[in-house]
Amino acid sequence: MLKRELKINFKSFIITTIILISLFLLVYLMYPSIVKSNNIEMLNEMLKVFPKEILIAFNMDISAIDSAYGWLKTEGFVFVLLVIGCYAGIIGSNILSKEENDKTIEYLNSLPIKRTTIVINKAIIGLIYILLMILIIAIFNYFCLLISGSFNHKQFFFLSMTPIFPSLVIYFLCLFLSTLTSKNKKMLGISIAIVLISYFLHMLSTISESVEFLKYLSIFTLADIRNVIVNISLNPIIVIISILLSLVFLLLTIIRYNKKELI
Numbered sequence: 001m002l003k004r005e006l007k008i009n010f011k012s013f014i015i016t017t018i019i020l021i022s023l024f025l026l027v028y029l030m031y032p033s034i035v036k037s038n039n040i041e042m043l044n045e046m047l048k049v050f051p052k053e054i055l056i057a058f059n060m061d062i063s064a065i066d067s068a069y070g071w072l073k074t075e076g077f078v079f080v081l082l083v084i085g086c087y088a089g090i091i092g093s094n095i096l097s098k099e100e101n102d103k104t105i106e107y108l109n110s111l112p113i114k115r116t117t118i119v120i121n122k123a124i125i126g127l128i129y130i131l132l133m134i135l136i137i138a139i140f141n142y143f144c145l146l147i148s149g150s151f152n153h154k155q156f157f158f159l160s161m162t163p164i165f166p167s168l169v170i171y172f173l174c175l176f177l178s179t180l181t182s183k184n185k186k187m188l189g190i191s192i193a194i195v196l197i198s199y200f201l202h203m204l205s206t207i208s209e210s211v212e213f214l215k216y217l218s219i220f221t222l223a224d225i226r227n228v229i230v231n232i233s234l235n236p237i238i239v240i241i242s243i244l245l246s247l248v249f250l251l252l253t254i255i256r257y258n259k260k261e262l263i
Helices: 002-008 010-035 039-048 052-057 068-094 105-110 115-148 153-161 164-180 184-205 209-217 219-223 225-231 236-259
Strands: none
Touching (some): 010 068, 115 236, 153 225, 184 209, 184 219, 219 236
């Protein structure tokens, strides 16, 4: 069963990974010409007129963008969080519900395995692909940064881990929500909406202290990139919360799937 699921979800994994790698490759190829010209001075002058809230939202107040690594700490990881978050949501909403849409659920039910085992096996596959994508992107960026110039290796290591926490929560949340409906297309829309709304709330929370509470409604708060950039460490509370939320949603998925009438 694990081998079958790995094969089914391999195509979407490759496409998403290639998109991310292509973006970063483009940046690494372009940045040397940018920093060696007057463009970087013009860019710095332009950033001075940006509202402070915008700079904070993209971490540009604590990280310069005069190098490829500087860009990675700002806009780069924003893109990583969004793309991997969307991928986690899509695979979470699809990995269980597609069996009903493809009418293959009868085959699974005919096998001598419990529904709990089906959920766990499918959850493991999604988990493998999400972690593997994050690992591949991290390795690619690491070797490109070695060529591009000096950077803080410890800081980069922790930064590369930050997408794990929001992505896992998004994945298991969408996995649970997929058991509440049999409409696969509807769940795909919901999963993307969860990611985009969550990120929008996270961005809003940086604008003013009056709306700072919104960060507690955003899954992307679990990325905690600013803390990693400033303190070069992971907040253990963030890690624990991410793991607990993931386990809770997995447990809810198992309970709901065991009670669900499969068609």
